[in-house]
Ligand SMILES: Nc1ncnc2c1ncn2[C@@H]1O[C@H](COP(=O)(O)OP(=O)(O)O)[C@@H](O)[C@H]1O
């Protein structure tokens with residue numbers, strides 16, 4: 001059972017969001033570079049990338065706040081402005097200022113009045129967890145409280161997609177968890193959710209699908225697991241008695257192992273990352289070495305992400 | 318309650334969630350009935366404030382609303398109302414736009430039966446200054462509040478935030494202008510009341526009405542200027558810029574004192590300012606006639622200029638954002 005049951009209707013044939021070869025530059029900087037992507041209704045998608053990757057620009061283009069230099073952006077089969085005017089899009093910007101000198105309730109009431117298919121003010125306040133703040137003045141809120149008010153504004157009515165630009169910035173861990181619990185309710189009602197983040201664990205835990213953005217281009221598109229697989233990297237660790245014995249040949253042998261992308265030797269403990277852990281371990285035995293306490297494990301998404309972007313940068317250089 | 322999804326484990330490639338609950342038919346939004354919900358609140362609030370909802374929810378239709386043009390107008394109205402409410406809450410602003418012109422008038426207008434007249438105007442000092450100060454108050458209300466606020470709200474991102482709502486693009490500027498127009502009315506009425514009740518200014522009923530209407534309508538010219546300044550300047554420069562315009566227009570246009578004490582060239586310059594024409598509207602009415610055509614034409618021309626400038630700056634700002 002969900003908090004706000006609504007008639008969220010979606011034309012069956014329309015993609016929620018569609019970018020076709022979209023480019024946007026600021027002077028010499030190509031913030032978005034030939035980006036093509038499609039989001040289906042109801043998907044929860046993370047837009048993952050480091051600072052400056054072009055996440056905010058991508059979302060601004062989606063919301064019609066910026067216009068592409070070339071290419072087209074469609075939202076539910078229309079332009080972004082039309083979709084917003086029809087109340088189909090709720091959005092929370094990275095730096096969305098609020099009207100000052102008004103109370104939280106007044107601001108939420110305004111958001112409801114502006115929405116073509118509004119919820120009740122009372123419910124919106126409760127849902128965003130700001131009922132107790134309703135009579136406070138908006139300009140007297142803490143950063144985290146302001147963020148919740150922005151969330152309330154983004155969910156004042158029955159939207160079909162919710163767009164969030166790094167929504168949990170400045171929240172502590174428990175606030176972040178509570179925020180995503182609320183967000184999941186939205187997703188579970190069949191709403192598409194698209195959020196930008198550079199918290200990789202967030203993308204991993206929340207999203208059905210992760211789009212990795214780097215220098216304005218789509219680097220990877222898949223589930224969090226697929227992205228880890230695409231990076232192909234696993235971590236391998238073991239102890240080598242030969243190293244304790246000061247065997248220079250063993251150390252040299254380690255450096256010749258195939259598929260190794262990172263190597264760290266401390267004392268007799270070896271930690272490495274490999275694009276093909278099976279082949280690496282096979283070669284290790286082939287050197288006549290006898291690793292003890294051998295462990296092979298997946299990289300976290302964080303490291304997978306670093307590996308993908310590093311590979312991309314190596315290609316670009 | 319849809320429980321939390323299981324935390325994905327490393328290597329799991331399937332993430333399942335029911336997304337097929339969306340009703341299939343493509344409904345036209347213009348006629349969709351909205352459902353607001355009542356929630357039986359069994360809501361647990363974490364100490365960080367986000368709620369985890371454990372209540373039961375029932376949907377029930379509320380009155381249908383359609384997002385057509387009528388509703389777009391209605392939604393602008395919601396913003397106008399909120400803008401007015403918050404301005405009326407701002408004591409400093411109310412002091413400068415309502416009380417200050419009235420006090421200035423009471424102090425400078427002299428005793429009611431002094432019989433002093435303003436040279437070349439055919440008006441008594443209180444009657445002359447009443448129009449000056451009512452016009453000045455309206456000018457303060459429409460120029461000073463909006464210019465700085467628009468500049469600040471553009472900078473803070475509130476204007477961007479509003480562009481993510483169904484409010485039509487021009488709604489923000491229209492709401493600002495409309496609320497300024499409403500706020501300028503008390504500035505005018507308080508000075509006129511002071512003139513009639515405390516300073517013995519005697520006019521026919523139609524003159525009081527016409528005076529109020531003319532000064533009020535004329536203030537739209539400066540409301541457009543206020544919007545233009547708000548889009549021209551940033552949050553820090555808007556106030557000084559508006560101040561300079563405000564003092565120049567008030568003093569040289571003859572709102573504070575008759576311009577007759579100025580050097581001739583300055584008087585000539587002042588005669589072409591919108592504020593001069595603005596005060597001229599009210600003075601002509603006090604003398605029992607209609608506003609001079611020259612004043613009306615000048616004000617309309619300035620209004621067109623300021624409105625075009627504001628529209629151009631607005632469009633530039635919207636494209637850049
Ligand atoms: N208004 C702007 N003017 C000039 N450069 C900009 C502007 N906004 C963003 N950029 C540049 O575009 C790139 C992408 O920025 P952005 O979309 O904000 O990335 P992200 O949100 O992923 O951090 C960055 O290199 C940034 O410096």
Ligand SMILES: [Mg+2]
Pocket residue numbers: 055056057094165166
């Ligand atoms: Mg960003």
